[in-house]
Amino acid sequence: MSAASFAALFVLLGLAGASLPVRCGATRAAPPAPPVTGRPIMEKHSTWEGYPRLDFEIAGRNAVLVRPERPAEGRPWIWRTEFFGHEPQADRALLGKGFHVAYLDVQNLYGAPVTLDAMDAFYNHAIRDRGLARKVVLEGFSRGGLFAFNYAARHPERVSAIYADAPVCDFKSWPRGRGRSAGSPADWERLKQAHGFSEEQALAYRGNPVDNLAPLAKAGIPLLHVCGAHDDVVPLEENSGRVAERYRALGGDITLIVKPHCGHHPHSLPDPARIVNWVLRHTPGCAALATAPELTPYGHDYFQLRGGLRLAAVRFRLEKQGRVAFLGGSITFGSGWRERVGAELRRRFPQTEFHFINAGIPSLDSTPNAFRVARDVLAHGPVDLLFVEAAVNDETNGRSAAEQIRGMEGIVRHARRIQPQLEIIHLHFADPDKLALLRQGKTPGVIESHERVAAGYGNPSVDLAREVMERIHAGEFSWEKDFKDLHPSPFGHALYARSVGRLFTAAWDRPAPASAPAPPLFPEEPLDPGSYAAGRLVSPTAAGELAGWRQEAAWKPNDGAATRPGFVDVPALVAEQPGATCRLTFRGTAAGVFVASGPDAGMLEYRVDGGPWEARDLFTQWSPRLHLPWAQMLAVNRPRGEHALELRVSARAHPQSRGHAVRILHFLVNGDD
DSSP states (O other), X not given: OOGGGGTOBOOEEOOOOOOOOBSOOOOOOOOOOOOOSSOOEEEEEEEETTEEEEEEEETTEEEEEEOOSSOBTTOOEEEEOSSBTSSOHHHHHHHHTTOEEEEEOOTTSTTOHHHHHHHHHHHHHHHHTSOOOSSEEEEEETXXXXXXXXXXXXXXXXXXXXXXXXXXXXXXXXXXXXXXXXXXXXXXXXXXXXXXXXXXXXXXXXXXXXXOOHHHHHHTOOEEEEEETTOSSSOGGGXXXXXXHHHHHTTOOEEEEEETTOXXXXXXXXXXXXXXXXXXXXSTTOGGGOOSOOOSTTSOOSEEOTTOSHHHXXXXXXXXXXXXXXXXXXXXXXXXXXXXXXXXXXXXXXXXXXXXXXXXXXXXXXXXXXXXXHHHTGGGSOOSEEEEEOHHHHHHTTOOHHHHHHHHHHHHHHHHHHOTTOXXXXXXXXXXXXXXXXXXXXXXXXXXXXHHHHHHTTOOEEEHHHHHHXXXXXXXXXXXXXXXXXXXXXXXXXXXXXXXXXXXXXXXXXXXXXXXXXXXXXXXXXXXXXXXXXXXEEOGGGOEEEESOEEEEXXXXXXXXXXXXXXXXXXXXXXXXXTXXXXXXXXXXXXXXXXXXXXXXXXXXXXXXXXXXXXXXXXXXXXGGBOEEEEEEEEOSOOSSEEEEXXXXXXXXXXXXXXXXXXXXXXXXXXXX
């Protein structure tokens, strides 16, 4: 909370040059300005964020004025009351709209009357000598809230609006620390000195912003507060929350943007569109300039661009051909976001002939997808762009963090080893468990795992779970009424597709590189040496030494339970009685089975290379109504070479199972990478 930590420069600028004004709107006539106290001295010209900057002294205080390229009509301005230049994105955007940006250094005065006297001198100079509008937008960052609110209470006729960012609204909260804030003893002593208070007088003071809102409400001054939900320096409930409650009770207009899982820092919003539009709408005559799209509730988007999809764009534009694949579970398999993304690609590249591959299969997670990516995606020919999602099913199916990385890296590494130019986008879809963790400020482990892979291979990713949580937090919609399920409603599918569209915009609405894009990353060493980067599906006919097993050419159930497409009317190795044995010899580092786990699924015993017997229950929570495609890795992290996997149907079974059946539709073998 120290002033030094912000490296606050002293700012005011706004030369009354002869540039043609930006059309903004006329301002109403006002009485003549009061006389200026003191004349500016020590003027120094420079630039700030590419705009002309003037530093000078007035009333013994350093000041800064930054002038726009073309001042808006009426010469509107925003006055940063503290920490000039910190998180300047809103100020920078307003300069582009024709606003002047001003600052007066009144640090360590905490809104005391002497502060307001200096601010009076500065205001008088700004409107009289610089020709700025008589009504100003005040911008109070942190302790700057004391200056902004106290000045507005003294001169409500001079203020059009207040944008306050994590503002101090009660100095008993900060710096005194009477509440949840730890406070700042050094600042508290300076504050008492600036105000001329004893300890008792300071604690009895009733002129803080939280106490003195009536003049602002009577003048109709709108307020915008941007705060962190977990601010423990200037706690929300002791400052902006109290202001909001009291201001609304007075009939005042206040907008409160509470950033989830944010503390006192960072201030502002990464994309300041909501702030800028609000300022423009509440500056006389400037509402028509409020045109920036407000794409996300808290000013940041939910994708990581990383490598940037340059290769795919080049091929789509130059070759006029595109093959795009979607690998995932039921959210990908069903209709919705996938078709919308395809339509967006056709819109962006209208001359390109696209071929889309739907490789989504319900219930499957990254482990089986790593073994089937060659068959279901790469076998169709060169793929330009691959979407892959498994965050819901990796978690729902109980995959460990190690399995999540082995599976996801297996998909990426396998695909890119065969097609080095392939670009891949990772999607993290939402479900109630993820939303609950995100609301607590935690990142779901499966998203952390998949992000490790995405970052390691330079792949873009989109955290749709976080987007859903934050939009619900912002009050845009509800899970129950609008999104409805982890299998989204059409509303949810549209949200997913729009988010992918924003990723496309960030990737492709940029100047083309001067040279050919580099191929995607392929690290020499994998993140996990045991990743399934050489996974393949092996026919059940590869098993030998069968005792009690039978080969079925086209297995199908006769118990009425449901099946999944691609996992019925296919070859299967079937055993239904305890004691049945078989053997698979494989070459590689890992092996497992891909079974149909239905109402009578049994327990499978296995051992590797003559080691001890272990058991794996194949019955799942979904088995009573579905012959679930279920991938079980039995031998992992084995040394490269030849191994023997022995299987035996156990005499034990899950209490809810109707039998002991083991139906192997594929063996899973991870060869040498």
